[in-house]
Amino acid sequence: MKLEKLFSKMPCQILCAGSDLKRTIRGGYACDMLSWVVSRIDSGEIWLTILNSVNVVAVATLSECACVMLTESVEMEADVLSRAKEKGLTIVTTPLTTYEAAVSISRLLEAEQTTAGRN
Amino acid sequence: MRMAVQTVKLSFQIRGSDFVNAGEASSNTKKALSRIGLNPSVVKRAAIAMYEAELNAMIHAGGGQADVEIFPDHVVIQIADRGPGIPDVDLAMQAGWSTAPDIAREMGFGAGMGLPNIKKHADDMRIETIVGQGTTITIHILFA
Structure with a gap:
Protein backbone atom coordinates (compact mmCIF):
# COMPACT_ATOMS: atom_id res chain seq x y z
CA MET A 1 0.00 0.00 0.00
CA LYS A 2 1.22 3.47 -0.86
CA LEU A 3 1.68 6.00 1.92
CA GLU A 4 -0.89 8.45 0.52
CA LYS A 5 -3.52 5.71 0.30
CA LEU A 6 -2.89 4.67 3.89
CA PHE A 7 -3.21 8.27 5.07
CA SER A 8 -6.57 8.55 3.31
CA LYS A 9 -7.88 5.57 5.25
CA MET A 10 -6.69 6.53 8.74
CA PRO A 11 -7.44 9.47 11.02
CA CYS A 12 -4.20 11.37 10.58
CA GLN A 13 -2.85 14.74 9.57
CA ILE A 14 0.25 15.28 7.45
CA LEU A 15 2.66 17.60 9.27
CA CYS A 16 5.42 17.30 6.69
CA ALA A 17 4.95 15.79 3.23
CA GLY A 18 8.19 14.07 2.31
CA SER A 19 9.72 13.49 -1.05
CA ASP A 20 7.79 10.30 -1.81
CA LEU A 21 4.17 9.91 -0.73
CA LYS A 22 3.82 7.11 -3.28
CA ARG A 23 6.32 5.01 -1.37
CA THR A 24 5.12 1.48 -0.64
CA ILE A 25 4.68 0.54 3.01
CA ARG A 26 5.68 -2.94 4.06
CA GLY A 27 4.80 -2.81 7.75
CA GLY A 28 5.38 -0.85 10.90
CA TYR A 29 7.57 -0.65 13.98
CA ALA A 30 6.45 0.81 17.31
CA CYS A 31 9.08 1.94 19.81
CA ASP A 32 10.19 5.02 21.73
CA MET A 33 13.84 4.09 22.27
CA LEU A 34 16.00 5.48 19.48
CA SER A 35 18.71 2.82 19.57
CA TRP A 36 16.14 0.07 19.19
CA VAL A 37 14.50 1.84 16.28
CA VAL A 38 17.66 2.68 14.36
CA SER A 39 18.84 -0.89 14.67
CA ARG A 40 15.61 -2.77 14.02
CA ILE A 41 13.20 -0.85 11.83
CA ASP A 42 13.32 -1.84 8.16
CA SER A 43 13.28 0.63 5.32
CA GLY A 44 9.73 0.80 4.03
CA GLU A 45 8.19 0.50 7.50
CA ILE A 46 6.20 3.17 9.33
CA TRP A 47 7.65 4.22 12.67
CA LEU A 48 5.03 4.72 15.37
CA THR A 49 6.22 6.85 18.27
CA ILE A 50 5.37 9.57 20.76
CA LEU A 51 8.89 11.04 20.49
CA ASN A 52 8.98 14.37 18.67
CA SER A 53 12.49 15.78 19.10
CA VAL A 54 14.90 16.52 16.27
CA ASN A 55 16.62 13.20 16.99
CA VAL A 56 13.58 11.47 15.54
CA VAL A 57 14.49 13.06 12.20
CA ALA A 58 18.08 11.76 12.43
CA VAL A 59 17.00 8.22 13.27
CA ALA A 60 14.25 8.15 10.63
CA THR A 61 16.70 9.39 8.00
CA LEU A 62 19.43 6.90 8.89
CA SER A 63 17.03 3.98 9.09
CA GLU A 64 15.27 4.99 5.82
CA CYS A 65 11.84 4.29 7.29
CA ALA A 66 8.82 5.10 5.11
CA CYS A 67 7.42 7.71 7.45
CA VAL A 68 7.10 8.75 11.09
CA MET A 69 3.62 8.53 12.58
CA LEU A 70 3.27 10.46 15.83
CA THR A 71 0.54 8.88 17.93
CA GLU A 72 -1.74 10.27 20.67
CA SER A 73 -2.04 13.59 18.73
CA VAL A 74 1.61 14.43 19.47
CA GLU A 75 2.73 17.49 17.52
CA MET A 76 6.17 18.52 16.31
CA GLU A 77 7.90 21.91 16.64
CA ALA A 78 8.26 23.98 13.46
CA ASP A 79 12.08 23.83 13.51
CA VAL A 80 11.98 20.01 13.74
CA LEU A 81 9.51 19.85 10.86
CA SER A 82 11.77 22.13 8.89
CA ARG A 83 14.66 19.69 9.43
CA ALA A 84 12.37 16.81 8.36
CA LYS A 85 11.48 18.69 5.18
CA GLU A 86 15.19 19.20 4.40
CA LYS A 87 15.69 15.45 4.69
CA GLY A 88 12.63 14.60 2.59
CA LEU A 89 10.91 12.82 5.47
CA THR A 90 7.17 12.37 5.84
CA ILE A 91 5.73 13.06 9.30
CA VAL A 92 2.09 12.59 10.24
CA THR A 93 0.20 12.75 13.51
CA THR A 94 -2.77 10.64 14.54
CA PRO A 95 -5.12 10.84 17.54
CA LEU A 96 -4.92 7.04 17.83
CA THR A 97 -2.82 5.40 20.51
CA THR A 98 0.28 3.56 19.32
CA TYR A 99 -1.56 0.26 19.76
CA GLU A 100 -4.63 1.43 17.86
CA ALA A 101 -2.52 2.86 15.04
CA ALA A 102 -0.52 -0.36 14.73
CA VAL A 103 -3.70 -2.46 14.59
CA SER A 104 -5.23 -0.10 12.05
CA ILE A 105 -2.17 -0.20 9.77
CA SER A 106 -1.94 -3.96 10.08
CA ARG A 107 -5.62 -4.40 9.11
CA LEU A 108 -5.31 -2.05 6.14
CA LEU A 109 -2.22 -3.83 4.81
CA GLU A 110 -3.87 -7.20 5.33
CA ALA A 111 -7.07 -6.09 3.58
CA GLU A 112 -5.09 -4.87 0.60
CA GLN A 113 -3.16 -8.13 0.38
CA THR A 114 -6.42 -10.09 0.48
CA THR A 115 -7.90 -7.93 -2.29
CA ALA A 116 -4.75 -8.30 -4.38
CA GLY A 117 -4.93 -12.05 -3.89
CA ARG A 118 -8.50 -12.18 -5.25
CA ASN A 119 -7.62 -10.16 -8.36
CA MET B 1 55.75 -0.86 -9.04
CA ARG B 2 53.21 -0.87 -6.25
CA MET B 3 50.25 1.49 -6.73
CA ALA B 4 49.22 3.69 -3.82
CA VAL B 5 45.72 2.89 -2.50
CA GLN B 6 43.37 5.80 -3.11
CA THR B 7 41.23 6.59 -0.10
CA VAL B 8 38.68 9.23 0.78
CA LYS B 9 39.01 10.89 4.18
CA LEU B 10 36.27 12.69 6.03
CA SER B 11 36.50 14.46 9.35
CA PHE B 12 33.85 15.85 11.66
CA GLN B 13 33.74 17.60 15.01
CA ILE B 14 31.11 16.28 17.43
CA ARG B 15 29.91 18.88 19.90
CA GLY B 16 29.02 17.84 23.41
CA SER B 17 25.33 17.85 24.40
CA ASP B 18 24.38 19.13 20.93
CA PHE B 19 21.20 17.11 20.53
CA VAL B 20 20.04 19.26 17.62
CA ASN B 21 22.92 18.36 15.30
CA ALA B 22 23.43 14.87 16.67
CA GLY B 23 23.79 12.39 13.84
CA GLU B 24 24.99 14.87 11.21
CA ALA B 25 28.44 13.28 10.95
CA SER B 26 26.83 9.88 10.39
CA SER B 27 24.34 11.32 7.95
CA ASN B 28 27.12 12.96 5.88
CA THR B 29 29.15 9.76 5.93
CA LYS B 30 26.10 7.83 4.78
CA LYS B 31 25.71 10.22 1.84
CA ALA B 32 29.40 9.83 0.90
CA LEU B 33 29.15 6.03 1.02
CA SER B 34 25.92 6.06 -0.99
CA ARG B 35 27.50 8.24 -3.67
CA ILE B 36 30.18 5.67 -4.41
CA GLY B 37 27.46 3.15 -5.21
CA LEU B 38 27.83 0.70 -2.33
CA ASN B 39 25.17 -1.86 -1.48
CA PRO B 40 22.50 0.03 0.57
CA SER B 41 22.65 -2.56 3.36
CA VAL B 42 26.39 -1.92 3.79
CA VAL B 43 25.80 1.84 3.85
CA LYS B 44 23.08 1.40 6.46
CA ARG B 45 25.28 -0.78 8.68
CA ALA B 46 28.05 1.82 8.58
CA ALA B 47 25.66 4.69 9.26
CA ILE B 48 23.99 2.98 12.23
CA ALA B 49 27.27 1.91 13.85
CA MET B 50 28.72 5.39 13.40
CA TYR B 51 25.52 7.05 14.68
CA GLU B 52 25.68 5.12 17.94
CA ALA B 53 29.35 6.02 18.47
CA GLU B 54 28.69 9.64 17.54
CA LEU B 55 25.81 9.85 19.99
CA ASN B 56 27.91 8.29 22.76
CA ALA B 57 30.56 10.99 22.30
CA MET B 58 27.90 13.71 22.24
CA ILE B 59 26.01 12.48 25.31
CA HIS B 60 28.73 11.02 27.55
CA ALA B 61 32.02 12.69 26.64
CA MET B 93 28.76 -3.86 26.27
CA GLN B 94 25.78 -5.49 27.99
CA ALA B 95 22.47 -4.69 26.31
CA GLY B 96 20.41 -2.48 28.59
CA TRP B 97 23.27 -1.03 30.61
CA SER B 98 23.28 2.76 30.39
CA THR B 99 24.65 5.76 32.25
CA ALA B 100 22.76 8.28 30.11
CA PRO B 101 21.55 11.37 31.99
CA ASP B 102 17.81 12.06 32.37
CA ILE B 103 17.82 14.72 29.63
CA ALA B 104 19.02 12.12 27.13
CA ARG B 105 16.54 9.52 28.35
CA GLU B 106 13.66 11.95 27.92
CA MET B 107 14.63 12.26 24.25
CA GLY B 108 14.56 8.51 23.69
CA PHE B 109 18.24 7.77 24.30
CA GLY B 110 19.65 5.63 27.10
CA ALA B 111 18.31 2.25 26.03
CA GLY B 112 21.73 0.81 26.74
CA MET B 113 21.96 -0.44 23.17
CA GLY B 114 24.67 1.88 21.83
CA LEU B 115 27.76 -0.30 22.07
CA PRO B 116 25.84 -3.56 21.42
CA ASN B 117 24.38 -1.97 18.27
CA ILE B 118 27.83 -0.97 17.05
CA LYS B 119 29.07 -4.52 17.60
CA LYS B 120 26.01 -5.93 15.83
CA HIS B 121 26.46 -3.80 12.69
CA ALA B 122 30.26 -3.64 12.42
CA ASP B 123 32.53 -6.31 10.97
CA ASP B 124 35.07 -5.33 13.60
CA MET B 125 34.88 -2.97 16.56
CA ARG B 126 37.65 -1.93 18.92
CA ILE B 127 37.37 0.11 22.10
CA GLU B 128 40.40 1.82 23.58
CA THR B 129 39.52 3.60 26.78
CA ILE B 130 41.37 5.11 29.73
CA VAL B 131 39.36 6.33 32.70
CA GLY B 132 39.75 10.07 33.04
CA GLN B 133 41.35 10.45 29.60
CA GLY B 134 38.87 9.35 26.98
CA THR B 135 37.67 6.68 24.60
CA THR B 136 38.39 5.82 20.99
CA ILE B 137 36.07 3.49 19.12
CA THR B 138 37.26 2.09 15.80
CA ILE B 139 34.71 0.48 13.50
CA HIS B 140 35.50 -1.54 10.37
CA ILE B 141 32.82 -2.19 7.78
CA LEU B 142 33.61 -4.46 4.85
CA PHE B 143 31.92 -3.76 1.52
CA ALA B 144 31.55 -7.40 0.48
Whole structure:
Protein backbone atom coordinates (compact mmCIF):
# COMPACT_ATOMS: atom_id res chain seq x y z
CA MET A 1 0.00 0.00 0.00
CA LYS A 2 1.22 3.47 -0.86
CA LEU A 3 1.68 6.00 1.92
CA GLU A 4 -0.89 8.45 0.52
CA LYS A 5 -3.52 5.71 0.30
CA LEU A 6 -2.89 4.67 3.89
CA PHE A 7 -3.21 8.27 5.07
CA SER A 8 -6.57 8.55 3.31
CA LYS A 9 -7.88 5.57 5.25
CA MET A 10 -6.69 6.53 8.74
CA PRO A 11 -7.44 9.47 11.02
CA CYS A 12 -4.20 11.37 10.58
CA GLN A 13 -2.85 14.74 9.57
CA ILE A 14 0.25 15.28 7.45
CA LEU A 15 2.66 17.60 9.27
CA CYS A 16 5.42 17.30 6.69
CA ALA A 17 4.95 15.79 3.23
CA GLY A 18 8.19 14.07 2.31
CA SER A 19 9.72 13.49 -1.05
CA ASP A 20 7.79 10.30 -1.81
CA LEU A 21 4.17 9.91 -0.73
CA LYS A 22 3.82 7.11 -3.28
CA ARG A 23 6.32 5.01 -1.37
CA THR A 24 5.12 1.48 -0.64
CA ILE A 25 4.68 0.54 3.01
CA ARG A 26 5.68 -2.94 4.06
CA GLY A 27 4.80 -2.81 7.75
CA GLY A 28 5.38 -0.85 10.90
CA TYR A 29 7.57 -0.65 13.98
CA ALA A 30 6.45 0.81 17.31
CA CYS A 31 9.08 1.94 19.81
CA ASP A 32 10.19 5.02 21.73
CA MET A 33 13.84 4.09 22.27
CA LEU A 34 16.00 5.48 19.48
CA SER A 35 18.71 2.82 19.57
CA TRP A 36 16.14 0.07 19.19
CA VAL A 37 14.50 1.84 16.28
CA VAL A 38 17.66 2.68 14.36
CA SER A 39 18.84 -0.89 14.67
CA ARG A 40 15.61 -2.77 14.02
CA ILE A 41 13.20 -0.85 11.83
CA ASP A 42 13.32 -1.84 8.16
CA SER A 43 13.28 0.63 5.32
CA GLY A 44 9.73 0.80 4.03
CA GLU A 45 8.19 0.50 7.50
CA ILE A 46 6.20 3.17 9.33
CA TRP A 47 7.65 4.22 12.67
CA LEU A 48 5.03 4.72 15.37
CA THR A 49 6.22 6.85 18.27
CA ILE A 50 5.37 9.57 20.76
CA LEU A 51 8.89 11.04 20.49
CA ASN A 52 8.98 14.37 18.67
CA SER A 53 12.49 15.78 19.10
CA VAL A 54 14.90 16.52 16.27
CA ASN A 55 16.62 13.20 16.99
CA VAL A 56 13.58 11.47 15.54
CA VAL A 57 14.49 13.06 12.20
CA ALA A 58 18.08 11.76 12.43
CA VAL A 59 17.00 8.22 13.27
CA ALA A 60 14.25 8.15 10.63
CA THR A 61 16.70 9.39 8.00
CA LEU A 62 19.43 6.90 8.89
CA SER A 63 17.03 3.98 9.09
CA GLU A 64 15.27 4.99 5.82
CA CYS A 65 11.84 4.29 7.29
CA ALA A 66 8.82 5.10 5.11
CA CYS A 67 7.42 7.71 7.45
CA VAL A 68 7.10 8.75 11.09
CA MET A 69 3.62 8.53 12.58
CA LEU A 70 3.27 10.46 15.83
CA THR A 71 0.54 8.88 17.93
CA GLU A 72 -1.74 10.27 20.67
CA SER A 73 -2.04 13.59 18.73
CA VAL A 74 1.61 14.43 19.47
CA GLU A 75 2.73 17.49 17.52
CA MET A 76 6.17 18.52 16.31
CA GLU A 77 7.90 21.91 16.64
CA ALA A 78 8.26 23.98 13.46
CA ASP A 79 12.08 23.83 13.51
CA VAL A 80 11.98 20.01 13.74
CA LEU A 81 9.51 19.85 10.86
CA SER A 82 11.77 22.13 8.89
CA ARG A 83 14.66 19.69 9.43
CA ALA A 84 12.37 16.81 8.36
CA LYS A 85 11.48 18.69 5.18
CA GLU A 86 15.19 19.20 4.40
CA LYS A 87 15.69 15.45 4.69
CA GLY A 88 12.63 14.60 2.59
CA LEU A 89 10.91 12.82 5.47
CA THR A 90 7.17 12.37 5.84
CA ILE A 91 5.73 13.06 9.30
CA VAL A 92 2.09 12.59 10.24
CA THR A 93 0.20 12.75 13.51
CA THR A 94 -2.77 10.64 14.54
CA PRO A 95 -5.12 10.84 17.54
CA LEU A 96 -4.92 7.04 17.83
CA THR A 97 -2.82 5.40 20.51
CA THR A 98 0.28 3.56 19.32
CA TYR A 99 -1.56 0.26 19.76
CA GLU A 100 -4.63 1.43 17.86
CA ALA A 101 -2.52 2.86 15.04
CA ALA A 102 -0.52 -0.36 14.73
CA VAL A 103 -3.70 -2.46 14.59
CA SER A 104 -5.23 -0.10 12.05
CA ILE A 105 -2.17 -0.20 9.77
CA SER A 106 -1.94 -3.96 10.08
CA ARG A 107 -5.62 -4.40 9.11
CA LEU A 108 -5.31 -2.05 6.14
CA LEU A 109 -2.22 -3.83 4.81
CA GLU A 110 -3.87 -7.20 5.33
CA ALA A 111 -7.07 -6.09 3.58
CA GLU A 112 -5.09 -4.87 0.60
CA GLN A 113 -3.16 -8.13 0.38
CA THR A 114 -6.42 -10.09 0.48
CA THR A 115 -7.90 -7.93 -2.29
CA ALA A 116 -4.75 -8.30 -4.38
CA GLY A 117 -4.93 -12.05 -3.89
CA ARG A 118 -8.50 -12.18 -5.25
CA ASN A 119 -7.62 -10.16 -8.36
CA MET B 1 55.75 -0.86 -9.04
CA ARG B 2 53.21 -0.87 -6.25
CA MET B 3 50.25 1.49 -6.73
CA ALA B 4 49.22 3.69 -3.82
CA VAL B 5 45.72 2.89 -2.50
CA GLN B 6 43.37 5.80 -3.11
CA THR B 7 41.23 6.59 -0.10
CA VAL B 8 38.68 9.23 0.78
CA LYS B 9 39.01 10.89 4.18
CA LEU B 10 36.27 12.69 6.03
CA SER B 11 36.50 14.46 9.35
CA PHE B 12 33.85 15.85 11.66
CA GLN B 13 33.74 17.60 15.01
CA ILE B 14 31.11 16.28 17.43
CA ARG B 15 29.91 18.88 19.90
CA GLY B 16 29.02 17.84 23.41
CA SER B 17 25.33 17.85 24.40
CA ASP B 18 24.38 19.13 20.93
CA PHE B 19 21.20 17.11 20.53
CA VAL B 20 20.04 19.26 17.62
CA ASN B 21 22.92 18.36 15.30
CA ALA B 22 23.43 14.87 16.67
CA GLY B 23 23.79 12.39 13.84
CA GLU B 24 24.99 14.87 11.21
CA ALA B 25 28.44 13.28 10.95
CA SER B 26 26.83 9.88 10.39
CA SER B 27 24.34 11.32 7.95
CA ASN B 28 27.12 12.96 5.88
CA THR B 29 29.15 9.76 5.93
CA LYS B 30 26.10 7.83 4.78
CA LYS B 31 25.71 10.22 1.84
CA ALA B 32 29.40 9.83 0.90
CA LEU B 33 29.15 6.03 1.02
CA SER B 34 25.92 6.06 -0.99
CA ARG B 35 27.50 8.24 -3.67
CA ILE B 36 30.18 5.67 -4.41
CA GLY B 37 27.46 3.15 -5.21
CA LEU B 38 27.83 0.70 -2.33
CA ASN B 39 25.17 -1.86 -1.48
CA PRO B 40 22.50 0.03 0.57
CA SER B 41 22.65 -2.56 3.36
CA VAL B 42 26.39 -1.92 3.79
CA VAL B 43 25.80 1.84 3.85
CA LYS B 44 23.08 1.40 6.46
CA ARG B 45 25.28 -0.78 8.68
CA ALA B 46 28.05 1.82 8.58
CA ALA B 47 25.66 4.69 9.26
CA ILE B 48 23.99 2.98 12.23
CA ALA B 49 27.27 1.91 13.85
CA MET B 50 28.72 5.39 13.40
CA TYR B 51 25.52 7.05 14.68
CA GLU B 52 25.68 5.12 17.94
CA ALA B 53 29.35 6.02 18.47
CA GLU B 54 28.69 9.64 17.54
CA LEU B 55 25.81 9.85 19.99
CA ASN B 56 27.91 8.29 22.76
CA ALA B 57 30.56 10.99 22.30
CA MET B 58 27.90 13.71 22.24
CA ILE B 59 26.01 12.48 25.31
CA HIS B 60 28.73 11.02 27.55
CA ALA B 61 32.02 12.69 26.64
CA GLY B 62 31.43 16.37 25.92
CA GLY B 63 31.90 15.74 22.21
CA GLY B 64 34.79 14.42 20.17
CA GLN B 65 36.18 13.87 16.72
CA ALA B 66 35.00 11.53 13.97
CA ASP B 67 37.44 10.42 11.28
CA VAL B 68 36.31 8.29 8.38
CA GLU B 69 38.59 6.70 5.80
CA ILE B 70 36.99 4.99 2.82
CA PHE B 71 39.16 2.30 1.17
CA PRO B 72 38.24 0.42 -2.03
CA ASP B 73 36.90 -2.56 -0.08
CA HIS B 74 36.11 -1.25 3.41
CA VAL B 75 35.61 1.81 5.55
CA VAL B 76 37.24 2.64 8.88
CA ILE B 77 35.30 4.91 11.22
CA GLN B 78 37.05 6.23 14.29
CA ILE B 79 35.29 8.25 17.00
CA ALA B 80 37.64 9.68 19.63
CA ASP B 81 36.72 11.66 22.70
CA ARG B 82 38.39 13.05 25.80
CA GLY B 83 35.55 12.15 28.08
CA PRO B 84 35.49 10.18 31.33
CA GLY B 85 36.38 6.83 29.74
CA ILE B 86 34.58 3.55 30.37
CA PRO B 87 35.50 1.93 33.71
CA ASP B 88 34.08 -1.49 32.83
CA VAL B 89 33.88 -2.21 29.09
CA ASP B 90 32.28 -5.63 29.57
CA LEU B 91 29.47 -4.05 31.57
CA ALA B 92 29.05 -1.25 29.02
CA MET B 93 28.76 -3.86 26.27
CA GLN B 94 25.78 -5.49 27.99
CA ALA B 95 22.47 -4.69 26.31
CA GLY B 96 20.41 -2.48 28.59
CA TRP B 97 23.27 -1.03 30.61
CA SER B 98 23.28 2.76 30.39
CA THR B 99 24.65 5.76 32.25
CA ALA B 100 22.76 8.28 30.11
CA PRO B 101 21.55 11.37 31.99
CA ASP B 102 17.81 12.06 32.37
CA ILE B 103 17.82 14.72 29.63
CA ALA B 104 19.02 12.12 27.13
CA ARG B 105 16.54 9.52 28.35
CA GLU B 106 13.66 11.95 27.92
CA MET B 107 14.63 12.26 24.25
CA GLY B 108 14.56 8.51 23.69
CA PHE B 109 18.24 7.77 24.30
CA GLY B 110 19.65 5.63 27.10
CA ALA B 111 18.31 2.25 26.03
CA GLY B 112 21.73 0.81 26.74
CA MET B 113 21.96 -0.44 23.17
CA GLY B 114 24.67 1.88 21.83
CA LEU B 115 27.76 -0.30 22.07
CA PRO B 116 25.84 -3.56 21.42
CA ASN B 117 24.38 -1.97 18.27
CA ILE B 118 27.83 -0.97 17.05
CA LYS B 119 29.07 -4.52 17.60
CA LYS B 120 26.01 -5.93 15.83
CA HIS B 121 26.46 -3.80 12.69
CA ALA B 122 30.26 -3.64 12.42
CA ASP B 123 32.53 -6.31 10.97
CA ASP B 124 35.07 -5.33 13.60
CA MET B 125 34.88 -2.97 16.56
CA ARG B 126 37.65 -1.93 18.92
CA ILE B 127 37.37 0.11 22.10
CA GLU B 128 40.40 1.82 23.58
CA THR B 129 39.52 3.60 26.78
CA ILE B 130 41.37 5.11 29.73
CA VAL B 131 39.36 6.33 32.70
CA GLY B 132 39.75 10.07 33.04
CA GLN B 133 41.35 10.45 29.60
CA GLY B 134 38.87 9.35 26.98
CA THR B 135 37.67 6.68 24.60
CA THR B 136 38.39 5.82 20.99
CA ILE B 137 36.07 3.49 19.12
CA THR B 138 37.26 2.09 15.80
CA ILE B 139 34.71 0.48 13.50
CA HIS B 140 35.50 -1.54 10.37
CA ILE B 141 32.82 -2.19 7.78
CA LEU B 142 33.61 -4.46 4.85
CA PHE B 143 31.92 -3.76 1.52
CA ALA B 144 31.55 -7.40 0.48
